[in-house]
Amino acid sequence: MNILVVDDHPLYRSGVSFALQNTGMGVEVVECATLDAAFQRLDAGLRADLMILDLQMPGYTGLDSVRAVRNRRPEVPVLVLSGNEDPAVVRECIDLGAFGFVPKSAPSDQFNAALARVLAGGVYLPPTSLSVGVPATRAQQDAWSRLGTHLTERQRQVLLGIVQGKPNKVIARELGLSDTTVKSHVAHILAALVVSNRTEAVYALARAGLSIRDLEASPAPPVH
Structure with a gap:
């Protein structure tokens, strides 16, 4: 499993790499100090199962780093790390197709949980973001628990496209x-x-x- 760590701060980048190598997941870590260097590695043939991306990178402002990855390498899942914990920023990252967001202030167990969730095909959001807004209704909770029986295989594929932030035309x-x-x-x-x-x-x-794998493991009932 190859994970690309993209962060312009050497100490923090090394810390993330150290944490990854001690997860017991058999991770191979590739470090890049710039996003352009990461693109060069990918263009040269590096296969990345995940990119862990610092939101603020040299040459990119705001959320442009996430946009760049989603546009140039949409097949690479992105887990954003940032010192900005504003729920609006988290939401924008998810809107753009990031598979998760972890604040840089998060403890190691939260980082590990995020890593496991994203690698399993799910979406990870920090607890502070999940608690923002209207709580889930009972109807929503019931629907989520039975989601695997409500979606066809094709709808699961479309849902994956939605999670990846792809517009309808691209999914089509x-x-x-x-x-x-x-x-x-x-x-x-x-x-x-x-x-x-x-x-x-x-x-x-x-x-x-839930993750896409969870949904794939719960086949829809046959149509009569």
């Missing part, structure tokens, strides 16, 4: 579907999660502790 192209069909699948997914938009859907998965 990758799955060989029409835009109208993808819109129909998205509407069904939102209804199954009892939410009103795509970002709420990603937050619902995080709150429920």
Whole structure:
């Protein structure tokens, strides 16, 4: 398993690498001090199962680093590390397709939990972000617990695209579907999660502790 650690602070980058190598997961760590250096490694053939990305990188402002990775390497899952714990920033990162967000002030057990969740195909959000907003209703909790039986295999594929921050047109192209069909699948997914938009859907998965693998392990009932 290859994990790319991208951070311009040598001490913090080394600390993250040390933590990864002591998880017992058999991790191979590649360190890069700039995002451009990371792109060079990927373009040269490096296969990365995960990129751990500092939000503020040289040459990039705001959330541009996340946008750049999602645009240039959408196949690489991104876990954001940042000293900015503003829930609005967390939400924007998830909107852009990051699979998780960990504050740099987080304890090691939270980092390990985030790592495990993202590598399993789930979304990790810090507890401070999950507690912001309206609590989940009983109807939502019930829907989340039965989600695997509410989605077809194709809808799970569309849901993965939603988690990755991909627009409908990209999901349609990758799955060989029409835009109208993808819109129909998205509407069904939102209804199954009892939410009103795509970002709420990603937050619902995080709150429920669900991953795409969980959904794949829970096949939908046969259609009669």
